[in-house]
Amino acid sequence: MSRWKWVAPGVSMRPILLPETSKTRAFLLKSAKGTSMLQHTHSGLEMTCVLTGSFSHGGGLFAAGDFDLGDDHVDHKPLVGSDEECVCLVAMTGELRLDGLLGKLIQPFVRL
Helix, strand or coil, X not given: CCCCEEEECCEEEEEECCCCCCCCEEEXXXXXXXXXXXXXXXXXXXXXXXXXXXXXXXXXXXXXXXXXXXXXXXXXXXXXXCCCCEEEEEEECCCEEECHHHHHHHHHHCCC
């Protein structure tokens, strides 16, 4: 079993090993309450299932048991709810694309 890895302040991820090599990656994403993610989009699909806590973005509010599906047309800045940390199961293809100057500067160091 893999360990939690630091991604950004208040955010960590735990990779899930898939049975064969694929363009799809799966991982658990844990974010502290009140965490604001950087504005981003994707070069492929991202499917997120909220296990605990909640987050919101322009597409709505997502709480435990909800699914959020994003693609390269979705440009969002998720905000974790203030009640508790948020843990999500994420499966994605393609790459994360960070927006803005800060995003462009740290993009080479971010790999989800």
